[in-house]
Amino acid sequence: MNTKNFILRLGLGMISTNAFSQIGVNTSNPHGAFHVDGAKDNSAAGNPSAAQQANDFVVTPEGNVGFGTISPSNRLDVNGIVRIRTVDQAPSSTSVSPVYIDPNGVIVKSPPPNNYGEITYRSASVASGAAATLITGLENGAFRVTVITGGQCGNMVTVEFFLHNYSLNNYFGLNGQNGFAISAISPGRPAFTQTIKTSVAVTWLGLAICADGGNSTANDFTLSMPSFGTINVTNNGNVSRTYRIVLTRLD
Template sequence: MKRKCFTVAVAIASVMINAQTGLVGVNTSAPTNTLDVNGNTRVRTIIPVAGSTAVTPVYSDTNGVLVKASPSAVYGELTSNSVTVASGATGTLITGVAQGIYKVIVIDSDGCVYVAVAEYLMINYSFNGSFTIRGVTGLLSPSATKGPTFGEPNKNTTTTTWTGKPVCQDGGDSTALNYTLTMPSAGTINVTNNGNVSRSYRVTLTRLE
């Protein structure tokens, strides 16, 4: 029992609360921020956000103070999702995306480790129908062709076609990584599987404005 009390006392002694400022210091008697930790920090459990919930990366400045990458409250936000779509079918890749301008990264791959990464730009405003998506670049590995061909039939649709992908033991042929992205409305991106087998798609959006 005495040993337990001693352990608690040591833990309390390492924490300092400034009654005037309300600042809390761990292993420091002169905290300069709301929580000032002089040492390593461990978070045992971090719960992943669900669906299209937006999160902002946190960095540290030269003094070790946690900061966002941008002075804006929203620029640099990340949101992601994944979906599995049958051959020829259309599914919701992501929805509920806040209005703004985004860089969109879509990844799909097959059982032979052919990985396709494509980048798009998306303007996402509901007013005056100002929502659109367009293919920018991409990379397929391993493939000498590397990049995809984008088709842009209208402002809300972009098709992505990869060449140089052979038949795979998962049943996929040369079309298996091809797809079409469509914005039926602001805040939503649908994906149509243009391949011959079911495929999973992962999307990550980075907010630019």
């Protein structure tokens, strides 16, 4: 027997086919269009046990793929721990939605029409006294909004708002909720000034002077909605600031 014939027979000995064109690797008892028994521990008849299936890989006639199960109920069905080594980062201009696990272990998104939990992130550098648009084209919904800014000395501030954005009857606006700054007068919360539903001014008392030239007003700003779906920020401080805004959909 020459080497080529030996290799061919060895390969055929490891692969089993039946009358229904099922292919089995390391098993003479395949349970799918393609079935690999990794540990070669399946029985020649009947269904393998749960422990035997743990090292199996199956592709069903419907195109479902199972790891650790011979009966995958979804396009990809993994009975075991899953590890993803590389995940691409979404561009900052992209809104991303969280995923959840239903009682059956299936990965799902929140149901339509609104993807609650969806997160949108933007940032903008704004000169003292100037204004910039942080968000445009925001869809209908209710959101929790977080704005973060601060100076080069680590004197960061975080401010939270509730925001409603509904085109029907022009029901859009925002309201300041809370905030925190380490260097502000205890308890380190901001003062909100709001005279109309679409604009909130944020000021801090006793904010420490920063090495970048920022005085006690450096982190003061106004967050506003000049129109449906648009969020602007105005820098009320004495130096330039970069504002980061994070929107989390609530409905």
